[in-house]
Amino acid sequence: MDFSFTEEQNAIRDTAKRFAVEHLLPNYQKREQEGKMSRSAVKAMGELGLIGVELPEAFGGLGADCQTCGVIMEEISRGDFNMASIQIMAGLNGQMICDHAHADLAHEWVPRIISGDALVAIALTEPHAGSDAVNLKLEAQKSGDKYLLNGEKTSISLATQADVTIVFARTSDDGARGVTAFLVPMDLPGISTSAFNDVGGKSIGRGSIFFDQVEVPAKNIMGDIGQGFKIVMHGFDYSRVLIGMQCLGAAMQSVEETWAYVGEREAFGRPIAKFQGVSFPLAEAETDLAMGRFLCYEALWRRDQNLPHTKEAAMCKWWAPKKAHDILIQCVLLHGHAGWGDDYPHQQRMRDVMGLQIGDGTAQIQKMVIAREVAGKVTVSHV
Numbered sequence: 430m431d432f433s434f435t436e437e438q439n440a441i442r443d444t445a446k447r448f449a450v451e452h453l454l455p456n457y458q459k460r461e462q463e464g465k466m467s468r469s470a471v472k473a474m475g476e477l478g479l480i481g482v483e484l485p486e487a488f489g490g491l492g493a494d495c496q497t498c499g500v501i502m503e504e505i506s507r508g509d510f511n512m513a514s515i516q517i518m519a520g521l522n523g524q525m526i527c528d529h530a531h532a533d534l535a536h537e538w539v540p541r542i543i544s545g546d547a548l549v550a551i552a553l554t555e556p557h558a559g560s561d562a563v564n565l566k567l568e569a570q571k572s573g574d575k576y577l578l579n580g581e582k583t584s585i586s587l588a589t590q591a592d593v594t595i596v597f598a599r600t601s602d603d604g605a606r607g608v609t610a611f612l613v614p615m616d617l618p619g620i621s622t623s624a625f626n627d628v629g630g631k632s633i634g635r636g637s638i639f640f641d642q643v644e645v646p647a648k649n650i651m652g653d654i655g656q657g658f659k660i661v662m663h664g665f666d667y668s669r670v671l672i673g674m675q676c677l678g679a680a681m682q683s684v685e686e687t688w689a690y691v692g693e694r695e696a697f698g699r700p701i702a703k704f705q706g707v708s709f710p711l712a713e714a715e716t717d718l719a720m721g722r723f724l725c726y727e728a729l730w731r732r733d734q735n736l737p738h739t740k741e742a743a744m745c746k747w748w749a750p751k752k753a754h755d756i757l758i759q760c761v762l763l764h765g766h767a768g769w770g771d772d773y774p775h776q777q778r779m780r781d782v783m784g785l786q787i788g789d790g791t792a793q794i795q796k797m798v799i800a801r802e803v804a805g806k807v808t809v810s811h812v
């Protein structure tokens with residue numbers, strides 16, 4: 430067992446860390462107020478080779494392992510939790526496009542995603558189908574060499590900002606086997622979007638995407654007809670780990686900043702760090718963060734080794750966002766009244782992280798996955 434990072438991973442961590450500290454951290458809260466991604470910051474990350482490192486070199490990636498992407502996630506998220514969603518979107522969607530989209534389309538889009546010139550979204554959820562995504566209804570009807578898309582996707586990250594989206598649509602009534610993935614440029618006629626006013630994650634933004642007789646060439650089908658669910662579930666086994674890393678990264682940054690604060694702030698004539706009521710929550714946070722990192726890196730390592738990791742990914746997805754959120758609440762509280770305002774970023778991190786207890790599948794759904802992986806179908810309610 431080797432717990433060390435490679436020279437390449439350390440080098441890329443240094444690059445990501447420098448960029449995060451110098452360019453992201455100072456404007457984390459400003460970007461929330463602007464309510465959108467900074468395209469110039471995304472482009473700068475792309476130029477530094479920090480997006481889609483795990484994607485094949487043929488498409489502009491580095492062909493790195495998934496653990497290397499985890500290293501980048503931690504550092505970018507320390508600078509700006511929301512910006513780290515770019516790595517997740519690129520890793521999750523970019524891999525699906527490389528593996529399953531028509532080669533022409535993959536070569537058109539993936540290099541642009543990696544360079545930071547294009548934003549990619551994933552549209553699975555519908556107003557009536559979130560946890561129960563198999564129940565989705567957005568219709569894709571064949572019409573010659575095209576498909577006509579009609580319906581609504583909702584709760585979609587980057588809905589109003591994405592340049593291209595992987596859309597899951599119903600091509601037959603055959604349950605999960607009736608769902609097909611389409612690569613859909615967002616400037617096609619008949620597509621419109623609306624934005625939500627969320628508690629956190631405001632620079633990523635969520636919204637609905639409406640499809641009104643949207644003509645999509647059959648060439649834009651990803652994989653085979655009816656394979657949409659299979660494709661996305663393998664992808665979720667990756668994004669769920671990266672989300673864990675993203676949430677832990679934000680909490681690590683706040684814990685580090687809070688240690689500094691409690692070492693300076695005085696009450697009862699001494700630094701508050703001298704009170705165990707103050708230092709112990711941070712010591713507990715350090716313990717949880719260390720445990721969470723081990724879990725996430727092990728899951729990424731398993732993916733790199735082509736070992737099963739569905740269970741581990743689900744563990745990362747429910748546990749890390751919850752722990753990170755709990756830790757961030759402590760960081761807010763340990764700042765006293767000062768924490769309850771925008772002088773410090775902890776309240777924003779707390780709100781940003783909380784959303785990812787829901788996005789990409791709730792804790793209940795992840796626990797169902799873990800139970801099924803360990804004990805089999807006896808634990809599945811709908812079988």
Ligand SMILES: Cc1cc2nc3c(=O)[nH]c(=O)nc-3n(C[C@H](O)[C@H](O)[C@H](O)COP(=O)(O)OP(=O)(O)OC[C@H]3O[C@@H](n4cnc5c(N)ncnc54)[C@H](O)[C@@H]3O)c2cc1C
Nearest residue numbers: 551552553554559560584585586784787788789790791793
């Ligand atoms: C920040 C954020 C980003 C998101 N980004 C995207 C995106 O980019 N693309 C996309 O497609 N979707 C996205 N989503 C949607 C997200 O994936 C869904 O919200 C999520 O899967 C839950 O679905 P739901 O909201 O319909 O909740 P519901 O399915 O209605 O569930 C409501 C509650 O019931 C619980 N529940 C449901 N079924 C069960 C069960 N069988 N057993 C126990 N409890 C159950 C759930 O855990 C939850 O607590 C995002 C959501 C958020 C909050």
